[in-house]
Amino acid sequence: MSVEFSQKTLHEFEGLLDRYPTRKAASIPTLFLAQRDFGYISNEVIEYVSGLLDLTVAETNNIVSFYSMFYREKMGKHVIQVCHTLSCSLLGAANIVDHLKSKLGISPGETTLDNQFSLLKVECLGACGTAPAMRINDDYYESLTLDKIDKLIDRLAVKSVNNPSAEGPVQ
Amino acid sequence: MNNKIIMKNMEQPGYTGSLKDYEAEGGYSALKKALGEMSQDAIIEEVKKSGLRGRGGAGFPTGMKWSFVPKDTPKARYLINNADESEPGTFKDRAIMIRDPHLTLEGQIISSYVIKCNVSYIYIRGEFYREAEILERAIKEAENAGYLGDNILGSGFDHRIYVHRGAGAYICGEETGLIESLEGKRGWPRIKPPFPALEGAFGCPTVVNNTETLANIPFIINNGYAAFASIGVERGTGTKVYCISGHVKKPGLYEFPMGITLKELIYDCADGIRDDNNLKAVIPGGASMPVLTPGEIDVKMDFDSLAKIGSHLGSAGIIVMDDKTCMVDACLNLSKFYAHESCGQCTPCREGMGWMKSILDRIEHGQGEPDDIDLLLEITNNIEGRTICAFGEAGAWPVRAFVTKFRSEFEEHVKQKKCVLAA
Ligand SMILES: Cc1cc2nc3c(=O)[nH]c(=O)nc-3n(C[C@H](O)[C@H](O)[C@H](O)COP(=O)(O)O)c2cc1C
Ligand code: SF4
Ligand code: FES
Numbered sequence: 001m002s003v004e005f006s007q008k009t010l011h012e013f014e015g016l017l018d019r020y021p022t023r024k025a026a027s028i029p030t031l032f033l034a035q036r037d038f039g040y041i042s043n044e045v046i047e048y049v050s051g052l053l054d055l056t057v058a059e060t061n062n063i064v065s066f067y068s069m070f071y072r073e074k075m076g077k078h079v080i081q082v083c084h085t086l087s088c089s090l091l092g093a094a095n096i097v098d099h100l101k102s103k104l105g106i107s108p109g110e111t112t113l114d115n116q117f118s119l120l121k122v123e124c125l126g127a128c129g130t131a132p133a134m135r136i137n138d139d140y141y142e143s144l145t146l147d148k149i150d151k152l153i154d155r156l157a158v159k160s161v162n163n164p165s166a167e168g169p170v171q
Numbered sequence: 172m173n174n175k176i177i178m179k180n181m182e183q184p185g186y187t188g189s190l191k192d193y194e195a196e197g198g199y200s201a202l203k204k205a206l207g208e209m210s211q212d213a214i215i216e217e218v219k220k221s222g223l224r225g226r227g228g229a230g231f232p233t234g235m236k237w238s239f240v241p242k243d244t245p246k247a248r249y250l251i252n253n254a255d256e257s258e259p260g261t262f263k264d265r266a267i268m269i270r271d272p273h274l275t276l277e278g279q280i281i282s283s284y285v286i287k288c289n290v291s292y293i294y295i296r297g298e299f300y301r302e303a304e305i306l307e308r309a310i311k312e313a314e315n316a317g318y319l320g321d322n323i324l325g326s327g328f329d330h331r332i333y334v335h336r337g338a339g340a341y342i343c344g345e346e347t348g349l350i351e352s353l354e355g356k357r358g359w360p361r362i363k364p365p366f367p368a369l370e371g372a373f374g375c376p377t378v379v380n381n382t383e384t385l386a387n388i389p390f391i392i393n394n395g396y397a398a399f400a401s402i403g404v405e406r407g408t409g410t411k412v413y414c415i416s417g418h419v420k421k422p423g424l425y426e427f428p429m430g431i432t433l434k435e436l437i438y439d440c441a442d443g444i445r446d447d448n449n450l451k452a453v454i455p456g457g458a459s460m461p462v463l464t465p466g467e468i469d470v471k472m473d474f475d476s477l478a479k480i481g482s483h484l485g486s487a488g489i490i491v492m493d494d495k496t497c498m499v500d501a502c503l504n505l506s507k508f509y510a511h512e513s514c515g516q517c518t519p520c521r522e523g524m525g526w527m528k529s530i531l532d533r534i535e536h537g538q539g540e541p542d543d544i545d546l547l548l549e550i551t552n553n554i555e556g557r558t559i560c561a562f563g564e565a566g567a568w569p570v571r572a573f574v575t576k577f578r579s580e581f582e583e584h585v586k587q588k589k590c591v592l593a594a
Contacts, residue, residue, distance in 0.1 A: 019333040020355075021247070021373050027355035028338050032297075053355075066357040066514075067338035069297045081298075085259045086458060086504050087416035087490055123341065123508055124259035124458075125298055128416035128488065129423045138300035 003044040005052075009033055013052065023053050027063050031070055040071040068122070076111040076118035078156050081135040084121045087128035096132055097121060099146050103153060116160050117153075174402055176390045176410050177263075177383060178426040181270035188305075190312040193273040199318055201389035205281045206326035214285050214392070221396035222408035223388075227253055227344075227381030228457065228485050229561075230474045239368035240286045240376045249377040250283045250291040251353065252385055255337055255344035257296055259458035259508060260488025263412040264382035266424055268295070268302040271386075272309035278385030280318065280330055281392060286378055289329050293382075294349050297338040306334050341512040345560050346379040347371075348514065359514050360560035383412060403429035407473030411484075415441045417491035418448065429473040437468065437491060448493035452577070456485025458505050459565035461572035482572070497592040498580045502573035503531040509566030517558040523550050524566050531570075534581060537588040544581050547574050 005013060012033060016026040030053060034045045041064050050060040064070045071079075080100060084093045097119075101107055104117050111118040127133035130142035141152060180186050180196045193199070205214055219234030240248060252275060256264040267275050283291045295303050310332050313319045321329045335353055342348045343358035350372045352358035371377020387409060391399045400408045407429040416422045419441035427436070433455060437443065444450055450465045455472065461482040463470070470476050477484050492501060510528040515521045527550050530543050551567035558564075574581055583591045 019335075022354065024355035025353060025373075028352070029336065032336065032338070062357060063355065067297070067340055069339035084504075085508055086454075086501060087260055089504050090417045090490075090492060090496065090501075122339075123511060124257060126256045126262050126265050126296065128260050128490070129262050129414055131416055131422070135298060140301070 003038060003042070003048045005033070005037065009037055024055060027053055027055065027060065028067070031060075031064060035070060040074050042072075074111070074115070076115050077160060078116060078136050079118045079120065081120045081122040081125075082108075083123070083125045083127070083131070083133050085124035085128075087124070088131040088133055091131045093132045095146065096134070096144060096149065099149060100153075103150070116157065174410060174428055175426050176399075176402075177267060177271075177274070177386050177412050178424065180274065181266070186270070188269070188271045188273065188309075190273060190309070190316060193271065197393070198273055198389075199277055199316075201392035202277050202280055202318060203324060205284060205392050206324050206328055209392070211285050211287065214281065217396045218388070218391055219396075221391045221399040222406070223384070223391065223399065224407070224474065225381055226383035226387075226411070226486070227379075228258065228459075230484065233380065233384055236368065236378060236380070237282065237285050239366070240378060241369065244376060246375045247290070247373070248286050248288040249372040249375055250279065250286060250288045251346075251349065251372065251377065251379045252279050252291065252293040252382055253344065253346065253349060253379050254293050254295040254299070254302075254382045255341075255349060256299070256382070257341040257344050258486045258488055259505070260414060260416055260454060260490040261457050261486040262414050262416070263424055263487070265299060265302060266412075267382055267386055268299070268306055272306050273313065274389065275382045275386040276306075276309055276313055276332065277318075278388035279332060279380075280313075280323070281388050282378070282380060282385055283330050284328055286376070288378075290331050290333070292353060292372075293332065293334045294343070294353055295334060295336055296343075297336045300336070303334050303336050310334070340514075341508075342514045342560075342562060345562060348560065349379060350377060357514070359516050360562070362559055404471065404473050404476075406475050407484075411472065411487050413440075413472065414486070414488045415491065416489070417453075418445045418493040418496070419443065419491045420445055427472075430471045430476070433463070433468040433470050433472055433489070436472065436489060441491070444491065444493050446493075448495060450491065451494040451496055452492045452498060452501070452573075454488070454490040454569070456483050457488035458490070458508065459568060460485040461568050462576060464576055495592065497535070497590055498573055498577040499531060499535045499584050500590065500592075502570060503528070503535050505569045506531050506566070509562075509569075513562065513566070517563065519554045519557045520563045520566065523554040523563075526550055527566075527570050534584050535590055537584070537590070539581075539585040539588075541582075541585055543585065544574060544578065547571075 016029050046060045050057050108121045132144045133142045223233045224230040337343045340358045343352040347361035348358040367377040411429050412426045421442045425440040454462050474484050506528040510524040513524045551571040554563045554567040
């Protein structure tokens with residue numbers, strides 16, 4: 001894949017620059033655009049974004065490595081992020097992680113062989129009142145039960161089989 | 172309860188948080204009043220006299236913070252709405268953004284007018300993607316209605332609000348880490364002074380206020396400082412949105428005048444402990460604040476009352492633990508969080524958080540040594556007061572409180588060489 005924004009994304013990028021007094025301040029939103037379009041932040045993406053923002057590769061690397069939401073490797077189509085901080089842990093986050101591990105056959109930090117699912121343990125998602133909570137891509141799923149999770153994952157898996165190129169989260 | 176400020180609109184049946192709904196409840200009348208008939212100084216006075224203190228954790232008086240911004244600087248000024256909401260146990264700002272976004276926007280525009288700021292930001296944690304979309308939509312609505320943009324309501328005041336998403340780092344909630352992050356860098360907190368009011372974002376005077384703090388401003392402008400100051404307690408005026416999570420029957424958000432007791436919140440609002448177990452421990456103000464025992468829950472939930480018993484109101488994130496909960500495990504859980512989230516700039520914090528985590532891990536798993544318990548306390552002493560930002564305390568206080576208040580449980584783990592509560 002050649003690493004270059006489409007005209008449409010370039011337009012979004014220009015819009016970002018208007019929001020800040022410096023070019024550098026657009027780095028995080030630009031990296032989000034890059035991750036959306038290219039799937040993850042590869043070395044090529046870092047070089048490309050550095051060029052757009054007049055940053056050195058080292059500077060961009062420095063930013064990317066600080067933030068947990070930037071992925072440095074290819075992720076599954078559905079990135080499952082299970083909160084394991086205290087409020088969720090008190091209400092069974094560990095069971096949820098175990099359940100997903102055996103259901104998907106992967107450990108936290110891994111991606112299924114068919115590239116459909118990645119599993120991550122993450123820190124408090126700010127949804128403690130509806131714990132246990134998780135995110136899949138950009139959407140929250142709260143007050144989780146194992147049953148709810150089964151239905152959700154099965155639905156996502158079916159959707160992926162029927163329409164492997166479908167973009168965006170399943171509601 | 173009619174005494175609500177923050178949740179008054181959102182709890183009405185059918186209320187969507189749209190501009191139309193917000194205006195129907197009197198929304199943006201405070202902006203009209205502020206821009207139409209009040210000077211900057213008059214607003215600062217009003218907010219000072221209301222007694223409003225920041226809802227982001229530190230409880231700094233809001234009017235006073237604004238007054239530190241120099242009046243006659245040629246520089247731009249910035250205001251940042253801190254919607255990073257990452258303190259474990261806290262989930263109130265998210266509700267405001269989803270259910271009544273214009274409430275915090277109106278407060279943000281008025282506050283920006285006060286410090287003569289033409290561009291302000293909402294720094295929202297990256298995980299709140301949908302919430303950021305909601306805010307973007309609300310900003311568009313406000314622009315179309317003339318509440319944002321050039322010459323707002325004919326006042327000559329120009330203002331724009333941009334949403335800036337973080338990317339997964341708790342430390343970016345700390346105001347100088349946040350500013351660094353907004354500038355497009357790692358969220359490394361700055362050494363203070365200089366304070367942001369003089370030199371903050373992009374080298375310019377900057378005010379950082381929490382989402383809930385700003386959401387209180389329209390009420391104060393509409394109703395006057397006295398109406399606000401008459402709610403709550405002395406030095407803790409107004410209401411607070413309390414977040415209750417953990418082992419209670421009805422977790423959620425409860426807005427009450429400051430000074431309601433912790434016991435009332437747990438047993439009357441949240442309906443008590445799940446499965447009719449007993450209460451064992453409760454964190455009153457987000458994960459960073461020292462844990463309390465059942466004997467301490469008559470405390471009033473305001474700044475001074477909690478400080479008096481050695482804890483803090485913090486973000487008012489109340490995490491309730493029942494008597495089946497292992498205190499070593501709970502403490503370990505939090506220490507993992509702090510070890511993971513330390514930005515790594517200061518040695519005592521970076522090393523200390525990781526060290527405490529590994530000690531707690533071995534105690535929980537039956538490999539602790541008798542000296543480990545005092546070692547934990549010693550490490551907390553070596554962190555406190557020796558770091559660039561308050562994250563050091565945020566990570567040290569919980570460990571010290573768990574170890575001190577539940578010491579015998581830690582000792583039992585060491586003695587029996589296993590978790591004494593594991594089934
Ligand atoms: C480690 C750390 C994390 C923080 N996280 C947040 C946060 O997520 N949201 C917030 O509003 N304030 C947070 N704060 C407090 C901010 O530094 C700052 O005091 C606050 O945003 C000021 O707004 P206020 O005066 O309206 O409370 C944090 C502070 C520390 C030390
Ligand atoms: S105290 Fe910790 S989080 Fe704060 S600046 Fe130092 S290392 Fe970073
Ligand atoms: S602890 Fe899981 S969302 Fe806060």
